[in-house]
Structures are given as C-alpha cells and as structure tokens.
Amino acid sequence: MTPDNPEKPPLRLGPLAIAPPILAAPLAGFSNFAFRQILRNLGGVGLPATEMLSARGFLFLEDRKQAQPERLWGVKDEPRPLAVQIWDNDPDKLAEVGRRIAQEFRASVVDLNFGCPARDVAQKAESGAYLLGDPQRVGDLVARVVTACRPTPVTAKIRLGLARDAVNAVDVAQAVEGAGGAAVTVHGRTADQLYRGRADWDAIARIKPHLKKMPLIGNGDLKTSDDVLQAFRRYGVDGVMIGRAALRRPWLFREAAAALAGQPIPPEPTxxxxxxxxxxxxxxxxxxxxxxxxxxxxxxxxxxxxxxxxxxxxxxxxxxxxxxxxxxxxxxxxxxxxxxxxxx
Ligand SMILES: Cc1cc2nc3c(=O)[nH]c(=O)nc-3n(C[C@H](O)[C@H](O)[C@H](O)COP(=O)(O)O)c2cc1C
The missing domain is CATH 1.10.1200 (Non-ribosomal Peptide Synthetase Peptidyl Carrier Protein; Chain A)
Structure with missing residues (x-):
C-alpha cells in the first residue's frame, strides 16, 4: 500500500475476508432483499446487511408457527457474503437466534445492534443504544452470541456513547474485543444526537489505538468516494460503512471501490x-x-x-x-x- 496506490488489504472478520472493505449499513425500511441485490449488481459493496431483526420477534413468530420474519425474506438463497443484524437485551434469546441465523440461514456475519436510539428499541425494550450505558453487559451479550454462532463471525455496531458527556466507545469497543467480537462498527454520533449534527470521525479514530487486533469500521456521513478515501487515510479505520448516501446514490460503492484501488471513478449512471x-x-x-x-x-x-x-x-x-x-x-x-x- 503506497500513497499513489492506496489499495486496501481486505478487511478480516474472523475467517472471512471482506474486499473491498466497504460495508453497506443496515437500514430499517430500506436494506431489504431488493436493495441488497441492487447494491450487489452495481458492484463495490464488500458486505451488504439486512435490516435489524428483533430476536424476541423471531422467537415469537416461531412459537405461533407463523412464517419467518419478513426481514429474513430472501436471505437463505441470496449471494454471500451477507451480514444479518439482530437486536435484543436477553442473552438467551440473542444467542438462540444468533445460532439459528448462523446455522440455518447461513449468514456470513451475525451483527449485534447496540446503536439504535429509536424509542421502541432503546427506551421501551432497553436494547440497541440503551445498552451502551453498560459496556460489561455488552461484552457479556457478545460473548454469548460468539459462542453460539462459532465459527460464524459476530460483529457489533455501536455509537460513540449515550450522550456527549457519556462518550464511552473505547470501553464498549474493548468489551466487544474482549468477548471475541470479530469487528466493531462505530457510528460517530451519540445516541441522543439521533441523526443530528455531524459524525465525529476524530472520536472514531481515537478508538483505534485501544484495540489489540479487532478491526474498527467507521460509519457516519460518508457521501462521496473522496470521503471514503479520507476515512482510511486520515482516521485509520480498517473498514467503512455507508448508509443514507447509498439510498441516494447506490452506485457510490463502486465509485469508492475504484477510488480505494487507485482506479478512475466510473461515470455516474445516466x-x-x-x-x-x-x-x-x-x-x-x-x-x-x-x-x-x-x-x-x-x-x-x-x-x-x-x-x-x-x-x-x-x-x-x-x-x-x-x-x-x-x-x-x-x-x-x-x-x-x-x-x-x-x-x-
Ligand atoms: C432509515 C434508517 C434506518 C436505519 N436502520 C438501522 C438498523 O436497522 N440497524 C442499525 O444498526 N442502524 C440503522 N440505522 C443507522 C445506519 O446504519 C447508520 O449507522 C447511520 O445512518 C449513519 O450512517 P450514514 O451517515 O452513512 O447514513 C438506520 C438509519 C436510518 C437513516
């Protein structure tokens, strides 16, 4: 890797190599089967992700012998790699659903959501970003899911903390690493910011020296291929994740992949x-x-x-x-x- 040819080595998530190291964000209401195929067809995406799935919801439907959750539609048969994201705060339920997602649904990666600030998830269900308040608990949950899913890699998606005066992403990321997590993705906002303000990439970069070997994936406000290049060059992340900009320009992945490989950026679709x-x-x-x-x-x-x-x-x-x-x-x-x- 040289400045003129900044081609990145693949991102390693346990046994899995993700190349290019550009991930698609889970986007509830958007990153369904159709969107994931659109991204794959356009190229440049290293790892697409499903929308978040409630572990409780999965088991509830199954108890009633109803169909599998709509959010798993297409998952069994679509191309790999694919990350399936789940959320909950109950270790038994998360481990059980993680195991099923890994074994029956053959997900390439099981991702745990510790970043969702939505009322129903964070306040009512005390899950998602709520759990950032207790890094030890995050570590315990990750450890249970890692054991249940082995050898499928388990990753965690977090925010910087609950609030500006409670930034603790280093502690949470270290808990994830200590529990055997394969990577941590950090959205550079606090939970109370929701989507306001700007993602703080300096705060994301500050996490890196505190990790022994677990990859750090940065997320937030990446809109152009140049933003992606800068994320790697200036902030030292091992991977990036793109969310909302891909809804507007799903061809951004192939542009960013070309930029990372030092190749000309493909023309915008007409x-x-x-x-x-x-x-x-x-x-x-x-x-x-x-x-x-x-x-x-x-x-x-x-x-x-x-x-x-x-x-x-x-x-x-x-x-x-x-x-x-x-x-x-x-x-x-x-x-x-x-x-x-x-x-x-
Ligand atoms: C409509 C919408 C739905 C989202 N759904 C999820 C989700 O299911 N799981 C999750 O971890 N994050 C979810 N997020 C957060 C994104 O994954 C991402 O972290 C955030 O949008 C910041 O990245 P961006 O600036 O590239 O969009 C959602 C965001 C939006 C706007």
Missing part, C-alpha cells in the same frame, strides 16, 4: 440508466411484497434517488402519489430529472 435501475428496484420489491404494498413502499425507496439533479422536487412530489405500478412507470418516464427530451 438519467436513463438510473430509471432502469429504479425499474429493477421496483421489480425486486414487487417480487417480495406484491404490487400493491410494493408500490406504496416504492414511494419512499425512489424518493432519495435523483438527489441533486434539477427537477428532483417535482419527481419526489409525483412519486409520493403513485398508487399503481403504471403510475410509477409513468412518473419515471415523465418526471425523472434529466430524462425529459425538450424540443426534439
């Missing part, structure tokens, strides 16, 4: 190619959810696309009203920014 991508996204969504629910879901999934293109507001207003697959097709044809051929 408006026509972006429309085709949205059609494919919709086909995959309909395959899982059917045309009615799929159309409603597509309102939120399509809206982030076209960010920054002139006319995006019109497109968003139109896509927010689609009620049928035909509506979506028409909106794509008539309203997708940059797609109108005027005066020819």
């Amino acid at each position: 408006a026509e190619e972006q429309q085709e991508l949205l059609r494919e996204h919709f086909r995959l969504i309909v395959a899982q959810f059917g045309p009615e629910k799929g159309t409603v879901m597509m309102r939120a999934l399509a809206a982030p696309y076209a960010t920054g293109r002139p006319g995006v507001r019109r497109f968003r207003a139109a896509v927010a009203r689609i009620a049928t697959p035909e509506d979506f097709d028409r909106v794509l044809k008539e309203e997708y920014p940059g797609s109108l051929v005027v005066g020819r």
Whole structure:
C-alpha cells in the first residue's frame, strides 16, 4: 500500500475476508432483499446487511408457527457474503437466534445492534443504544452470541456513547474485543444526537489505538468516494460503512471501490440508466411484497434517488402519489430529472 496506490488489504472478520472493505449499513425500511441485490449488481459493496431483526420477534413468530420474519425474506438463497443484524437485551434469546441465523440461514456475519436510539428499541425494550450505558453487559451479550454462532463471525455496531458527556466507545469497543467480537462498527454520533449534527470521525479514530487486533469500521456521513478515501487515510479505520448516501446514490460503492484501488471513478449512471435501475428496484420489491404494498413502499425507496439533479422536487412530489405500478412507470418516464427530451 503506497500513497499513489492506496489499495486496501481486505478487511478480516474472523475467517472471512471482506474486499473491498466497504460495508453497506443496515437500514430499517430500506436494506431489504431488493436493495441488497441492487447494491450487489452495481458492484463495490464488500458486505451488504439486512435490516435489524428483533430476536424476541423471531422467537415469537416461531412459537405461533407463523412464517419467518419478513426481514429474513430472501436471505437463505441470496449471494454471500451477507451480514444479518439482530437486536435484543436477553442473552438467551440473542444467542438462540444468533445460532439459528448462523446455522440455518447461513449468514456470513451475525451483527449485534447496540446503536439504535429509536424509542421502541432503546427506551421501551432497553436494547440497541440503551445498552451502551453498560459496556460489561455488552461484552457479556457478545460473548454469548460468539459462542453460539462459532465459527460464524459476530460483529457489533455501536455509537460513540449515550450522550456527549457519556462518550464511552473505547470501553464498549474493548468489551466487544474482549468477548471475541470479530469487528466493531462505530457510528460517530451519540445516541441522543439521533441523526443530528455531524459524525465525529476524530472520536472514531481515537478508538483505534485501544484495540489489540479487532478491526474498527467507521460509519457516519460518508457521501462521496473522496470521503471514503479520507476515512482510511486520515482516521485509520480498517473498514467503512455507508448508509443514507447509498439510498441516494447506490452506485457510490463502486465509485469508492475504484477510488480505494487507485482506479478512475466510473461515470455516474445516466438519467436513463438510473430509471432502469429504479425499474429493477421496483421489480425486486414487487417480487417480495406484491404490487400493491410494493408500490406504496416504492414511494419512499425512489424518493432519495435523483438527489441533486434539477427537477428532483417535482419527481419526489409525483412519486409520493403513485398508487399503481403504471403510475410509477409513468412518473419515471415523465418526471425523472434529466430524462425529459425538450424540443426534439
Ligand atoms: C432509515 C434508517 C434506518 C436505519 N436502520 C438501522 C438498523 O436497522 N440497524 C442499525 O444498526 N442502524 C440503522 N440505522 C443507522 C445506519 O446504519 C447508520 O449507522 C447511520 O445512518 C449513519 O450512517 P450514514 O451517515 O452513512 O447514513 C438506520 C438509519 C436510518 C437513516
């Protein structure tokens, strides 16, 4: 690795090599089967992730002999590698569901959520980011899941702490490492920030010297391939995770992968190619959810696309009203920014 050819070595998660070391973030409501395939088809993503899954919810459905959780749809058959994220605060439930996800669902990685600040997860269920308040407990949970999932690697996703005056990511990351975690991903915000303010990458970088050998994955506000390059160069992380920017520009992964490999950045897809991508996204969504629910879901999934293109507001207003697959097709044809051929 030289400054002119900054190609990164693969990221090692236990026995698994992740190359390029660019992970897709779990995004509840978005990172379903369809989105993961879109990312894979575009290239550059080292490890896609499912939406977070409640361990309790998994066992509850099973007790009632109902179908498996919707969030595991497609997981058994889709390409690997794939991380499945679970959350809970009960060691037995987390270990049991982790084991099943590793063995029956053959996840490449089981990721534990210690970063979600949403009311239902953090306050009501005392899980997700709530657990950051007790690093020892995080370590105990990770240790149980590591044992249950072996040899599948178990990772943890955390935030900097509960609040600005309670930043303890070093303690939590060390607890994860001590418990046998394969990596820790740190979102550079505190739980009480939710998504406000800016991710603090200096605080992420400060964790690195405190880890013996467990990789550190940085997350928060990466929007461009240059942001990704800087994350590696300036902040010394072993991997990066991209969330919201991938909803707007799912081709960001291939751009970042090229930048990391010292290769030219591939051109942005044309408006026509972006429309085709949205059609494919919709086909995959309909395959899982059917045309009615799929159309409603597509309102939120399509809206982030076209960010920054002139006319995006019109497109968003139109896509927010689609009620049928035909509506979506028409909106794509008539309203997708940059797609109108005027005066020819
Ligand atoms: C709509 C939405 C859903 C999210 N769902 C999850 C989730 O299921 N599990 C999780 O660990 N983080 C979740 N996150 C947090 C992201 O994974 C990520 O940590 C955060 O968005 C910061 O990264 P970014 O700036 O690249 O988006 C979610 C974030 C958003 C905006």
